[in-house]
Amino acid sequence: MTVVALEGINLSYRGGGLFSRHPPRTVLRDAALRINEGECVALLGRTGSGKSTLGRILLGLERPDAGTASFRGAPLLNGRGRMIPATRRALQAVFQDPYGATSQRHTAFDVVAEPLLQDGLPRAMLRDRVAALMHQVELDPAPMDRLAHRMSGGQLQRLCIARALAPCPALIVLDEAVNSLDAETQAHLMVLLRRLRQDGMAFLFITHDLRLLRGFADRVCVMQDGRPLPVPPPGSGMPEPAALAELRAALLPARPPVRDGARREAHAIA
Numbered sequence: 001m002t003v004v005a006l007e008g009i010n011l012s013y014r015g016g017g018l019f020s021r022h023p024p025r026t027v028l029r030d031a032a033l034r035i036n037e038g039e040c041v042a043l044l045g046r047t048g049s050g051k052s053t054l055g056r057i058l059l060g061l062e063r064p065d066a067g068t069a070s071f072r073g074a075p076l077l078n079g080r081g082r083m084i085p086a087t088r089r090a091l092q093a094v095f096q097d098p099y100g101a102t103s104q105r106h107t108a109f110d111v112v113a114e115p116l117l118q119d120g121l122p123r124a125m126l127r128d129r130v131a132a133l134m135h136q137v138e139l140d141p142a143p144m145d146r147l148a149h150r151m152s153g154g155q156l157q158r159l160c161i162a163r164a165l166a167p168c169p170a171l172i173v174l175d176e177a178v179n180s181l182d183a184e185t186q187a188h189l190m191v192l193l194r195r196l197r198q199d200g201m202a203f204l205f206i207t208h209d210l211r212l213l214r215g216f217a218d219r220v221c222v223m224q225d226g227r228p229l230p231v232p233p234p235g236s237g238m239p240e241p242a243a244l245a246e247l248r249a250a251l252l253p254a255r256p257p258v259r260d261g262a263r264r265e266a267h268a269i270a
């Protein structure tokens with residue numbers, strides 16, 4: 001069953017404010033994307049190609065100029081542009097900067113408990129649930145009453161993932177969620193995300209770094225001319241979108257000082 005579907009999405013941004021004489025910049029043109037239950041779709045694209053804009057439309061944070069967005073077959077937003085609470089809980093996101101995505105006054109407990117507060121759980125049960133979620137992302141729950149911003153970037157991003165998991169969502173949008181972290185922390189987080197995939201949630205994994213995809217995505221799309229185009233599976237012999245070749249080229253130095261095997265690895269995706 002389809003979790004979210006976007007069809008015929010157009011979106012332009014007005015340059016320089018409402019009364020600007022700059023022409024609007026078209027970011028999405030007839031864009032379509034469908035994600036099924038439990039599926040992990042990677043959305044690649046160079047910077048500024050519209051990946052995050054598409055992700056925000058899918059989360060109901062942005063309204064397209066044209067096109068339809070649906071969640072489990074029903075419109076994502078109601079006639080007044082609002083999302084019903086059950087849909088909001090079902091669609092979660094983890095963004096690039098965990099410090100910007102959390103309050104510096106909040107403890108680790110506050111961050112993870114936030115989406116659960118409306119459930120009205122007794123305090124002891126809420127703390128047990130937060131502890132279980134912290135375990136799920138391999139964080140020690142013992143210091144949950146310390147300020148979240150005292151954590152390292154990698155630990156705080158795990159906390160943000162725990163917050164996204166808290167309402168048992170159907171889909172999590174990971175918008176460059178590991179890109180700001182060092183290589184070792186990135187690798188550990190990717191191991192965690194691969195494990196979480198087994199829990200049956202769907203993911204939209206947005207990145208401009210195709211090296212992160214290996215073994216994670218069921219399907220890969222790449223933004224080209226304002227729309228996500230499917231990337232054929234490796235070895236299928238089908239032509240791949242030009243935008244993917246550009247991303248590959250950007251990965252390789254002009255005169256790569258690498259052995260053939262290592263170069264082949266840089267070329268492999270997913």
Ligand SMILES: Nc1ncnc2c1ncn2[C@@H]1O[C@H](COP(=O)(O)OP(=O)(O)OP(=O)(O)O)[C@@H](O)[C@H]1O
Pocket residue numbers: 013014027045046047048049050051052053054208
């Ligand atoms: N609120 C906004 N107002 C005006 N222009 C915007 C706005 N949000 C995004 N843009 C512009 O739309 C284009 C697409 O932005 P978007 O963030 O979706 O790209 P992206 O592919 O996610 O890039 P990145 O990888 O750098 O995050 C960019 O040129 C950006 O400057």
